[in-house]
Structures are given as structure tokens and as C-alpha cells.
Amino acid sequence: IGAIFAATDSVCTLQVLNQDETPLLYSLVFGEGVVNDATSVVLFNAIQSFDLDRLNPSIAVHFLGNFLYLFIASTLLGVLTGLLSAYVIKKLYIGSLFIVKLKSC
Numbered sequence: 001i002g003a004i005f006a007a008t009d010s011v012c013t014l015q016v017l018n019q020d021e022t023p024l025l026y027s028l029v030f031g032e033g034v035v036n037d038a039t040s041v042v043l044f045n046a047i048q049s050f051d052l053d054r055l056n057p058s059i060a061v062h063f064l065g066n067f068l069y070l071f072i073a074s075t076l077l078g079v080l081t082g083l084l085s086a087y088v089i090k091k092l093y094i095g096s097l098f099i100v101k102l103k104s105c
Helices: 002-007 009-016 023-048 057-092 095-104
Strands: none
Touching: 009 023, 023 057
16 A cells, blocks of 8 residues: 555646646656656565565565566666667657648648
8 A cells, every 4th residue: 555655646746747837847757756656566566476474584585586576677678668669759750741741831
């Protein structure tokens, strides 16, 4: 429950901010919210797979390894997806089609 509440703090902040007036601040808060959400999901998935009634040092090490694995794999997948989509958008640049149409009018 704490992980869910921690992930919702930036949503309230984004409702107050105006993206047109402060685009950098809006982007920073949005990015922080995405990182909070991702961390909450990874932490929840890591804890869900353990029986916390029988906690010992080997389970704690296994939990830490599972958390780090999920976190690193998710981060790499997100970075690769972001780079791939940025490359595709740069190469396609759909906006240039609209500019050409506007100039011809």
C-alpha cells in the first residue's frame, strides 16, 4: 500500500502545473513520477514472490538480487525502447509532411 501511495504524489503535482507555462518543470516532475511508478511496480513484484513469514539472510539476499535484476532489466528495456522510438520518429518526422502541405497552400 505504501508503494502505491508513494507513486501517486507526482500525479497531484502535475494537475497543478501548466505544461505551457513551465515545460521544463512539468517534464522533470513527469519523469520523476515515471521513475516512482516503475520503482513501485518492480518492488511490488519482487516482494510478492516471497513468503515474508520465514525471513532469513538468504531470503534477504535473494530478494535484493531479484529486485536488482527486475530494476536493471526494466531500465534497459525502457532505454532501448526510448532510443528506438526516438530514432524512428527522427527518421520519419511526420511533422515535415504537414509543413510541406502548409507551404504549398
